[in-house]
Amino acid sequence: MTSTPDHHQTTLPSSDVEWIREQAALLGFADCRIARPDTRDQLPHLQAYLAKGHHGDMQFLTENHDKRADPSLLVPGTRSVISVRMNYLTTPAPHRHIPDEPEFGVVARYARGRDYHKTVRQRLKQLGQRISQRYGDVMTRPFADSAPIFEKALAENSGLGWTGKHTLLIHREAGSFFVLGELFTSLQLPFDPPATAHCGSCDACLRICPTQAIVAPYQLDARRCIAYLTIEFKGSIPLELRQGIGNRVFGCDDCQLICPWNRFAQLATVPDFLPRHGLDHTRLLEFWLWPEAEFLEKTEGSPLRRTGYEAFLRNIAIGLGNAPFSDTLLTALNQRLPDLSPLVAEHAHWAIGQQKTKQQKAKQQEAKQNEITQHRIFPD
Ligand code: SF4
Numbered sequence: 001m002t003s004t005p006d007h008h009q010t011t012l013p014s015s016d017v018e019w020i021r022e023q024a025a026l027l028g029f030a031d032c033r034i035a036r037p038d039t040r041d042q043l044p045h046l047q048a049y050l051a052k053g054h055h056g057d058m059q060f061l062t063e064n065h066d067k068r069a070d071p072s073l074l075v076p077g078t079r080s081v082i083s084v085r086m087n088y089l090t091t092p093a094p095h096r097h098i099p100d101e102p103e104f105g106v107v108a109r110y111a112r113g114r115d116y117h118k119t120v121r122q123r124l125k126q127l128g129q130r131i132s133q134r135y136g137d138v139m140t141r142p143f144a145d146s147a148p149i150f151e152k153a154l155a156e157n158s159g160l161g162w163t164g165k166h167t168l169l170i171h172r173e174a175g176s177f178f179v180l181g182e183l184f185t186s187l188q189l190p191f192d193p194p195a196t197a198h199c200g201s202c203d204a205c206l207r208i209c210p211t212q213a214i215v216a217p218y219q220l221d222a223r224r225c226i227a228y229l230t231i232e233f234k235g236s237i238p239l240e241l242r243q244g245i246g247n248r249v250f251g252c253d254d255c256q257l258i259c260p261w262n263r264f265a266q267l268a269t270v271p272d273f274l275p276r277h278g279l280d281h282t283r284l285l286e287f288w289l290w291p292e293a294e295f296l297e298k299t300e301g302s303p304l305r306r307t308g309y310e311a312f313l314r315n316i317a318i319g320l321g322n323a324p325f326s327d328t329l330l331t332a333l334n335q336r337l338p339d340l341s342p343l344v345a346e347h348a349h350w351a352i353g354q355q356k357t358k359q360q361k362a363k364q365q366e367a368k369q370n371e372i373t374q375h376r377i378f379p380d
């Protein structure tokens with residue numbers, strides 16, 4: 001088809017948006033809306049967040065503020081943003097984190113299958129190709145958490161959901177277990193109305209967070225958040241946060257699990273999110289014994305690659321320290337010590353200390369129990 005300047009200068013009718021939504025649905029997106037490409041109102045919030053140091057080591061958040069605020073500076077010619085969501089739950093999620101299997105390592109649900117960034121970007125690319133086939137010379141650029149973009153703000157502007165007190169996007173009919181993507185385009189499309197907020201007086205996510213990372217409604221201190229600590233952060237995890245991390249070895253779903261709106265969470269419709277290599281149910285001990293080659297093989301195309309082998313082992317060491325006492329775990333921790341990097345060794349020593357403390361407590365309790373039993377059998 002040939003280029004028609006009308007597509008760029010005149011707002012297309014809503015029937016064209018309906019056609020785009022149909023194509024997005026065919027490509028596996030659960031929702032698709034049109035956002036105004038203007039997120040300048042987010043800059044003061046970002047600046048306040050940075051001033052408090054809540055971004056931790058995420059230096060990229062300190063750069064490219066002009067492009068973040070104005071998508072047409074990031075991609076010249078952008079007139080509209082097609083904002084999409086893709087659901088990722090492969091089984092219904094429980095209402096809260098179930099800590100009754102502390103010997104297993106918990107991987108956040110979005111990360112148990114294929115890396116969603118590729119899935120979303122590839123499908124958005126196909127959506128762009130279909131748009132170009134229909135409208136001719138049209139610019140489209142796909143993104144999935146891959147550029148300086150206020151992704152959540154665009155999604156909120158488009159009506160895909162509101163930002164909850166845990167700072168994630170929620171939809172009344174879909175909860176929050178979904179990932180986002182954007183297709184920037186030169187098409188002039190009619191914008192959808194922004195979403196309204198529905199957290200009300202609820203504060204369940206603030207109360208449930210194991211490391212008190214949601215320091216106030218809508219304020220997340222990444223430096224305390226398990227998702228940041230186990231994925232983005234590469235250093236030594238602060239001692240005071242290690243017990244709160246429990247057996248979460250990559251990311252954390254707790255604030256989403258407790259959110260009442262996730263009673264309406266929807267299941268994934270694309271197979272990419274199906275767990276690979278048993279990442280939804282693997283013992284900490286098994287993870288701990290993975291040599292690097294096995295880690296690389298089993299995390300090929302998975303979000304876990306992002307953390308790298310060393311930080312992954314560091315996370316597993318914390319999980320082992322938090323697991324109930326077991327001779328097998330204590331032996332495995334000690335046996336790997338000679339091969340570990342200084343960072344992982346430091347966490348392994350911490351875990352050994354935790355295991356020994358639990359061992360001692362168990363012995364003391366056993367001795368006390370024996371004493372009580374003896375007194376009952378042979379009362380004075
Ligand atoms: S992801 Fe986990 S640690 Fe981070 S805010 Fe939510 S509950 Fe807290």
Ligand code: SF4
Binds near residue numbers: 170203
């Ligand atoms: S748990 Fe409650 S406060 Fe937190 S995001 Fe959900 S509705 Fe909002």
